[in-house]
Amino acid sequence: MYLREQKKLTARLRAVLRDKFQIELDTIAIEQPPEIKFGEYALPLAFELARKLKKAPRKIAEEIIADLSPLEGFTRFEVAGAGYINARLDRAAAARDIAAGADVPALEAPVHSLVEHTSINPNKAAHVGHLRNAILGDTFVQLLRAAGQKVDVQNYIDNTGVQVADVVVGLMHLEGLSLKDVEALMARLAADGQRIDYYCWDLYARVSQWYNANGDEAVSQERKALRLLTLHQMEQGALHLADAGQKSRETARIAEIISTAVLRRHLETMLRLGIEYDLLPRESEILSLHFWDLAFEQLKTKGVLYFETEGKNKGCWVMKRPGTAQAAQGDGPDEDAKVIVRSNGTVTYVGKDIAYHLWKFGLLGRDFAYNKFFEYPNHTCWISAEHGEPNHPHFGGAQAIYNVIDSRQSDPQANVIEALRGLGYTDQASHYTHFSYEMVALTPRCAEELGYTIAEEDRSRPYIEVSGRKGFGVKADDLIDKLIVATQSEVDSRHPEQSEAERTQIATEIAVGALRYFMLKYTRNTVIAFDFKDALSFEGETGPYMQYAVVRTRSIFRKAGITAEQALADFASVDASPYLAGEEGDGIWQVWLRAAKTTLLLDQCIATAEPAYLAKHAFQLAQEFSNFYRKHHILTEANPERKKFLLATAAITQRELIRSLAWLGISAPEVM
Template sequence: MYLELQQRLLTRVRALIQDQYGIELGPIAIEQPPDLKLGEFALPVAFELARKLRKAPKIIAAELATLLNNSLETVALLLPSESEGTAQGLAISRFEAAGAGYLNVYLNRGCLVSALAQFDIRPAPNSGLHVLVEHTSINPNKAAHVGHLRNAILGDTFVRILRANGQKVDVQNYIDNTGVQVADVVVGFLHLEGKSLAEIRSLIAGFETNGEKFDYLCWDVYARVSQWYDSGSEEENKQRKSLRYATLHEIEAGGNETALVAELISMAIIRRHLETMLRLGITYDFLPQESEILHLKFWDLAFEQLKQTGVLYFETEGKNKGCWVMTRPDAKAVEEGETDEDAKVIVRSNGTVTYVGKDIAYHLWKFGLLGRDFGYRPFFEYPDHTCWISTEHGEETHPHFGGAQAIYNVIDSRQSDPQANVIQALRGMGHTAEADRYTHFSYEMVALTPRCALELGYTVAEEDLGRPYIEVSGRKGFGVKADDLIDKLIAATRKETGARQPDRSEEERQLVAEQIAIGALRYFMLKFTRGTVIAFDFKDALSFEGETGPYVQYAIVRIRNIFRKAETSPEKVLAQFATLDAASLLKDADDIWGIWLRASKRSLTLDQCIATSEPAYVARHVFQLAQEFNNFYHRHHILTEEDPARKTLLLATAAITLRELVTVLSWMGIESPEVM
């Protein structure tokens, strides 16, 4: 509602300036005054016009205020009629010139709160783009860790935000099942453990039957192999690493026992990853595997397109001699017949394709530009849909997941250069529109505070105790497994809920503990902007004070308790409030009006998140609303208020806050508990 009103206002102001002064302006800035007594919006447009009109900004602002006040009905209408769908009530009450030349805008408080009270305003569903969001993408060689959780939570939240905006979104989780990390685990089982294919198959079956975590075993095997490569003599280490690359080659080639071992291990670990993420409410639609990109010859098709469009050329001189390299945007050196030493190698001189080459082919498929598709087979069943996985020859009837119009890749910031190379290749091939709708949704790493590392049982060196964070390393075996982190958070919360809710059943207390723990984890990962390194800490995440998930959840519980004690419901209160004179009730009640105004900014928050690919705006919005409500709660005695009309206003304010908090928390994948 707030966003739509802003847009209508700016459109009208721009049109008026065109009519009055013959000046066509571009985007007009809009600000929020520091005090609601100065209005809800402030436009500095007079300062921009001053040079062109050769007038003082103060005079221009006064002229605009007069013109707009004389035509309020053309500015914006609000409050759709429930029965006829018409509009009632002016959204803007007046314009005023202020300060050195600001144009302040005052909203009609009664109109806005009546609209919010009568209708749960949501972004209108729209056809939008067919969007593909790729996130999580963990190498299937060991258990998921805390760093993977940031990726998955960011991606899942952005999916929810896009869907809330009415867009069709497919969720993909890319599986690099032919990479060196999988090869390392295969080396561990075949050569360190000395196990055969049959023994590995039996081992996996035993783990699954007993409910044990095979990905935990692989975590340890991976760390041991990583150390084994460098623990022998120089000659031994050389032989061990040659074994690593021989194993990698066999996996990529397929059709041999080593490749079968890799498939067994990766399939078992992928299933575990999906189970882990499901604990956080995170699901997927499709799991494209690198093995099919290789075996279905995606690269061959992409290679021809890249050569035909001139994006790739064969280097005959210099350090890249014998390689197919990608032309730089500034290819002057090549045009003059010199070697392009800094060109990106896509096909090495030995004929192998680099990571970027395979990624270009994959993204041509994503945009429906490749001319070939995966085979599909069902892999994992969720309560409401099936997750499919790629294969060479799959089901005849299956959904189709390529051909997207926009792509978001949730990949950490260290992959910025490869991502930029893919975008560059798309542009070079003439796919400019697709390149413009390709977003690298980057983020920084997750580390641990020294206190958190100690709580998890790690030894922390004396010199590290004073550091703000300690980096984790799966290769070194130092890190927090995602399931362990979730279990520890739930256990800590379970102890608290047990003390607070002794009369509840075990099942109820467990459910509440899970809701709080998962909410704490998701909120902690989302409240930081994507470019911030996160130092995870149990105490900070689970705190009921400050900017945390439990703080926002507790505001919801507090509101629900108010309605239980008042023996009424939010729906009844809002229906009753609709019969009152809201404008007179809100006169000189800026703190109450501020909460309604904040609640109206849902669509603005949604727009900010999508425009900037930054879910932190959502976290900030719900925290500020919860904070404002808690201040309101301590300032006003809702249940003991004697004036019936004012009591209804206070309860309606609580109802609107509840509706907003529950809705926006759901975008974050956070549930709203009944009790805490």
């Protein structure tokens, strides 16, 4: 309702400005007055027009409001201060509209969007930082779908990259295992109920220490050379080169076995948080299906890449930097140019990413083959392949792309966008969004609770960074388990009448809600310091606080002997005007108005790629309902009409909280 009325007001303003002043504005800013008693919308446009019209803002505002009325849904317009225009809704009519149903405006032309998120290197267990990526991405998918967009969810698998190579180095050179030994290891871990992703977590940290060679630089360089050799062998094996040799094929096979097994574990971990995917495109197929060869030809033909013949990048294919020309003879090489193909012929991450994004936009002229990989309750997750099943969904060819990748990857992401522009795909480049975010760290208290020894000087720090290479961090499954255990004891004590399975389900919903909200309430450019106590609190800005607000509304309706839907139906015959007037009415109207803004927040979150705004909205609605609940005794209200109104207030709160939480990926338990 709020967004619809705002659009109606904007359209009327445009007409007034056009007829009265012959002015067309690209955007018209609309704010909310500082206090609800001054109205529902505040317009500062008179200040913007003052210089153009050479009049005082207040005079302009007076002239505008003279032509705004009458406007259906609004009672009056007023000039405030030096020239603000305040607009007042017909509260009773608006309340009927709010109670009638939740409105999500249909898109004039639904967009086909592709959201890539999670994209964990398949070399070890997922950790707490990966959870922020996955939760942000999954929530944004829910928002886009709620707005009517067609969304494909992709999880890019870098199964031929350096991190996987490190684990292969650990298996082959640190552990001394052959391909058969690795196959036997996998069988043994499965028989013993041990997890391959946890095994690789420890191995990855050990390999990182092994590379260091206790400070012996010569040995360290020799060992790190094994990483490059292994990486090269993996790529040769993935390309099925005839001259790859048995060693390369064996190395590539080990990488495939490990990365596929770890990937499956990642999907199982994310499913615990309700996170699902449609497609798992793998780097190995980008290589084997020669995506890069097609992209390489485009890049060379359009002059985006050139071959460097001197300097530190001699023998490499490099990309021109934006705003620079290729160095003329005698000028010397551009030492800062981005290397896309190394002198040994291997393609960098950015190069493969350019090819991948040409496919995403349907600009490559080639497609993956596809195989079924993972079954969700309601759909299948597919994986890229060289030779696949004949009947599969269509992937790629998106109109808009959102890549959820941490802020440290800003430069590579910018390189891909510049490559698209250089190729002439300017429209696609403008619809390519790097959905960046900052890291997740641990509070010192949280690190100690997890069993880590914290140096005295670190105890006073706001957070401690995690490091997979050092083995310092929180495995995602361990974190989820610990949150559930912490919640379970509270649920068990409060609801002994429930079955064990029911109590576990409630504890899981609370734990997942706490984790997801904690990751979403901070804006993306904020470093998060995770803390168990803060996340699980039933007070303050937490997931459990909002879940409890829904539980409270359900308790109200159980005791009243009606449903929330019945309460809204009963409200249709109530004249709400007396209950929305005066100071007391302002307080109750604040709850209704907040509930009416859910669709507005959906619109804002998509426009800014910032789910934190919806998280804040849900918290504020829960908070305002809590204030309302303390002041008004709903169940003991003697006036039948007023009681219907108060019950309707609880009903619209419940509806909008459940809807907002669902878009955040948070369920609302029946009891807590």
